[in-house]
Amino acid sequence: MNGELRLYSLVALAGAGLLWGAMAWARKHRKTPDQREHERRMHISEIGRITDGTVIDVNEMQTNADELQLLIYHYDVAGVSYEASQDVSTLRHMVDLHSCRSGLMTSIKYDPSNPGNSIVIAENWSGLRH
Numbered sequence: 853m854n855g856e857l858r859l860y861s862l863v864a865l866a867g868a869g870l871l872w873g874a875m876a877w878a879r880k881h882r883k884t885p886d887q888r889e890h891e892r893r894m895h896i897s898e899i900g901r902i903t904d905g906t907v908i909d910v911n912e913m914q915t916n917a918d919e920l921q922l923l924i925y926h927y928d929v930a931g932v933s934y935e936a937s938q939d940v941s942t943l944r945h946m947v948d949l950h951s952c953r954s955g956l957m958t959s960i961k962y963d964p965s966n967p968g969n970s971i972v973i974a975e976n977w978s979g980l981r982h
Contacts, residue, residue: 886942893974900961900971902979903927907956907972908935923952927960929967938972947973947980957981 883891905927913920921944924937940947959979962970972979 889939890942890975892969893971894976896961896963896969896971897974897977899963901964902959902961903929905958905960905972905979907952907954907958909954910952911937923947923972925958925960925972927962927970929962932967934962934968934970936968936970938970940973943973943975946975946978952980 905925907923907925909924911920911922911924913922918941920939921941922937923940924935926933926935928934958972958981960970960972961974961977961979962968971977
């Protein structure tokens with residue numbers, strides 16, 4: 853009986869160690885919000901459908917750490933109107949926000965399975981018309 857108890861203790865200890873190791877690995881390899889946003893843009897850029905839209909506004913906001921630049925736009929898909937915004941702070945080198953005025957026509961790429969998920973610009977695509 854004493855041998856069985858020792859075996860169960862070793863198995864439990866090994867299981868706890870594996871669980872702790874898996875949790876540490878998962879925490880270390882967790883994606884940042886910027887990485888998730890980059891993946892979202894690239895996914896929509898690859899599979900998205902294009903529709904016409906209009907820039908409504910450009911907002912520059914100061915947060916605690918950085919300056920946030922939002923491009924606010926409107927588009928229609930299958931008779932449903934959508935109003936969305938995209939943080940273009942990491943894409944500053946690709947867009948001149950001062951040329952994006954209200955009423956500017958643009959192309960929007962959206963996810964066909966979720967039309968509310970859309971972009972105006974990505975690393976490999978831009979719907980802005982100059």
